[in-house]
Amino acid sequence: MILLINDKPNETNAANLAGLVAELNIEGAFALALNENFIPKNQYAETPITENDRIEIVAPMQGG
């Protein structure tokens, strides 16, 4: 299945956000939006993903 992750097509076998996050092996703190909606971390396992979903992974910035 193909997803758009930060605007780039990505192949995944994951069925939900928890599986996707495990697959991507993201380092450090992050927030994740599915089709322009941020999803709280404890809802990842129950949030299914489907073909062509748009995933945005955003890192916190301290810069000011």
Place this chain on the structure above:
Amino acid sequence: MTQPNKTPTEKTPTELDDAQLNRFSRQILLSDIDYAGQLKLAQSHALVIGLGGLGSPAALYLAAAGLGQLTLVDFDQVDDSNLQRQIIHNEQRIGQNKAESAAHTLAQLNHFCQTHVISHQLENEALDALIQQVDIVLDCSDNFETRYALNQACLKARKPLVSGAAIRWEGQLTTYDFRHDDSPCYECLYKPGTSNDQSCSRNGVVSPLVGMVGSMQAMEAIKALIGLPTLVGKLLLIDGLTMQFRQFNLKQDPHCIQCQKK
């Protein structure tokens, strides 16, 4: 034309005088602001945390736009390498405290705006007391510790918090409006814990990016004070390289530890 007040007082103004009507005429012309909105700004007190890249344009625009009072907090000194983007300071201010330097610049810009300078680090209790006295807080800081502390303090005091951050070519902006029960908070978005070092000193930052984000923080603050729509419930991601501006919906996390304290 009458003379402007030479010495602004602590008292909340109940009307705008002729000099203020003239100075702020271009804003009063806007129907969404009008006399009532401009008077509201004159009666308002904003707290600007950090007078660096974001705080420079934010404080300049808030003072120019007619905020009645600004409290400026920064314990750092102006360094030569800051002047590339921290435009409230100048070459003569190198070595001076940033909050003091900023207050100097603002005094020359708008004598109607009263400034208060805090040039030391604030502990939790002092921060809580300070936030009680203001109407809105702008997070223009450069570290996560301050970002989490401001989020908690504003949530507790139910004051709006305009949160901006910028590195490289990228910026993030939103308003957490704790006057409303359903507002998300910074911890709904980012849980504290292991964070990468996303700071300007390590990653670099292109000068006008902080101008874009800091100016938009002032814009959000003005709207929040007047009661106009803000970015509450949306995170704006700004990419200065592609010039893409994208909004993402951010709801309160029902399991957020901070929001549960409300």
